[in-house]
Amino acid sequence: xxxxxxxxxxxxxxxxxxxxxxxxxxxxxxxxxxxxxxxxxxxxxxxxxxxxxxxxxxxxxxxxxxxxxxxxxxxxxxxxxxxxxxxxxxxxxxxxxxxxxxxxxxxxxxxxxxxxxxxxxxxxxxxxxxxxxxxxxxxxxxxxxxxxxxxxxxxxxxxxxxxxxxxxxxxxxxxxxxxxxxxxxxxxxxxxxxxxxxxxxxxxxxxxxxxxxxxxxxxxxxxxxxxxxxxxxxxxxxxxxxxxxxxxxxxxxxxxxxxxxxxxxxxxxxxxxxxxxxxxxxxxxxxxxxxxxxxxxxxxxxxxxxxxxxxxxxxxxxxxxxxxxxxxxxxxxxxxxxxxxxxxxxxxxxxxxxxxxxxxxxxxxxxxxxxxxxxxxxxxxxxxxxxxxxxxxxxxxxxxxxxxxxxxxxxxxxxxxxxxxxxxxxxxxxxxxxxxxxxxxxxxxxxxxxxxxxxx
Numbered sequence: 001x002x003x004x005x006x007x008x009x010x011x012x013x014x015x016x017x018x019x020x021x022x023x024x025x026x027x028x029x030x031x032x033x034x035x036x037x038x039x040x041x042x043x044x045x046x047x048x049x050x051x052x053x054x055x056x057x058x059x060x061x062x063x064x065x066x067x068x069x070x071x072x073x074x075x076x077x078x079x080x081x082x083x084x085x086x087x088x089x090x091x092x093x094x095x096x097x098x099x100x101x102x103x104x105x106x107x108x109x110x111x112x113x114x115x116x117x118x119x120x121x122x123x124x125x126x127x128x129x130x131x132x133x134x135x136x137x138x139x140x141x142x143x144x145x146x147x148x149x150x151x152x153x154x155x156x157x158x159x160x161x162x163x164x165x166x167x168x169x170x171x172x173x174x175x176x177x178x179x180x181x182x183x184x185x186x187x188x189x190x191x192x193x194x195x196x197x198x199x200x201x202x203x204x205x206x207x208x209x210x211x212x213x214x215x216x217x218x219x220x221x222x223x224x225x226x227x228x229x230x231x232x233x234x235x236x237x238x239x240x241x242x243x244x245x246x247x248x249x250x251x252x253x254x255x256x257x258x259x260x261x262x263x264x265x266x267x268x269x270x271x272x273x274x275x276x277x278x279x280x281x282x283x284x285x286x287x288x289x290x291x292x293x294x295x296x297x298x299x300x301x302x303x304x305x306x307x308x309x310x311x312x313x314x315x316x317x318x319x320x321x322x323x324x325x326x327x328x329x330x331x332x333x334x335x336x337x338x339x340x341x342x343x344x345x346x347x348x349x350x351x352x353x354x355x356x357x358x359x360x361x362x363x364x365x366x367x368x369x370x371x372x373x374x375x376x377x378x379x380x381x382x383x384x385x386x387x388x389x390x391x392x393x394x395x396x397x398x399x400x401x402x403x404x405x406x407x408x409x410x411x412x413x414x415x416x417x418x419x420x421x422x423x424x425x426x427x428x429x430x431x432x433x434x435x436x437x438x439x440x441x442x443x444x445x446x447x448x449x450x451x452x453x454x455x456x
Contacts, residue, residue: 004124008222017137020132020136024133040445060290060291063291065289066250072349089247093240096299096300097296099292099293100232103230103275114148117223121144121145123143125143127139153207157204164222174203237251239323296452298452302331303330308403309333313338313340313408313412319354322339333362334364336364340383369383383412391423391427395427398424404450406450407452421440424440
């Protein structure tokens with residue numbers, strides 16, 4: 001049997017894996033006594049980290065796709081799907097938690113890389129998997145085809161690979177953007193909304209185009225060493241059910257199709273499906289994927305032992321997280337749902353179900369903001385417009401002790417927070433914006449204002 005392909009600098013790779021594993025254990029020990037019902041944001045982070053680091057230190061669960069439904073068949077541009085998976089054991093999660101899924105590269109990309117390096121795919125390889133302190137990796141001894149399918153990102157050329165291929169301009173740009181990303185991430189993690197600079201914009205090169213340019217100047221061992229690993233993707237749960245008779249659970253998520261503008265080597269845009277979304281929506285019932293059920297930092301008030309009213313602001317597929325609460329028996333009004341969609345006729349997603357909740361009183365107040373109406377004479381409205389137009393009602397809810405919970409993209413979270421600050425000043429709850437922002441920060445620290453947003 002021929003010797004396996006081993007990545008260069010294996011010793012340094014093993015040292016990183018060991019460091020991540022030790023950091024994982026330290027964090028779990030530090031948060032061992034985290035409270036079951038957190039009272040503050042720091043308590044919530046400690047509780048989340050204890051469960052998260054313990055869960056991701058273990059192996060992923062095999063999840064079988066049992067339901068696959070297109071929610072917006074009339075939308076020709078951005079499709080959205082409802083996917084439900086069956087997994088072993090009890091979920092042990094609450095509404096608002098996440099499904100953290102591995103994704104795989106499509107066969108045509110794996111075949112293209114094998115052709116480029118003149119390999120069959122049955123060669124054995126020793127390779128490291130994705131690793132971070134919250135999810136320590138490991139060494140995998142497997143076939144080259146499996147390694148390229150499950151462990152190596154074949155969509156986008158990573159920064160280290162770009163450096164090896166001489167694209168130092170892109171390396172400098174992406175390094176600066178990565179620094180901005182982590183600054184924004186830390187600011188948001190502390191509950192802040194005044195994020196520095198615009199959202200990061202990376203120069204993302206299509207991997208196959210980069211390999212065409214590299215020709216034979218790059219060996220397979222170098223490629224496996226320099227190219228990024230596949231990192232799982234988290235999705236908000238819209239439903240979690242435990243079946244005591246079978247000892248299994250059903251976890252449902254909502255996935256939106258995304259076409260991203262990757263660059264060819266000469267910097268021309270080439271649009272392709274997002275990596276994780278493209279993989280998931282191409283699955284068929286009966287297919288198996290792998291992932292973990294993990295906690296989110298944020299908690300709906302009822303799961304904090306609180307009974308105050310709830311103002312729930314969601315946009316797009318962010319409604320998935322709200323559904324997990326609305327579908328649970330713990331939901332208690334008063335609950336005000338503010339839902340932002342592009343077009344109600346083609347993009348309402350779970351519209352009939354939400355309307356039923358409003359009719360049945362599960363949702364006490366239901367406001368819809370349509371940003372791209374079919375009728376050109378209908379004004380465009382965003383969730384910020386809906387809140388501003390109903391600011392007197394919002395202030396009444398706030399004075400009654402209401403919690404505010406945002407689900408959607410980061411930009412939405414920032415704009416809604418800014419609108420609430422203006423409402424607090426306009427309705428004389430606060431004297432000025434500085435006082436209003438200080439009040440919102442206090443609410444965030446007390447878990448009265450929470451934003452489960454993505455898109456950093």
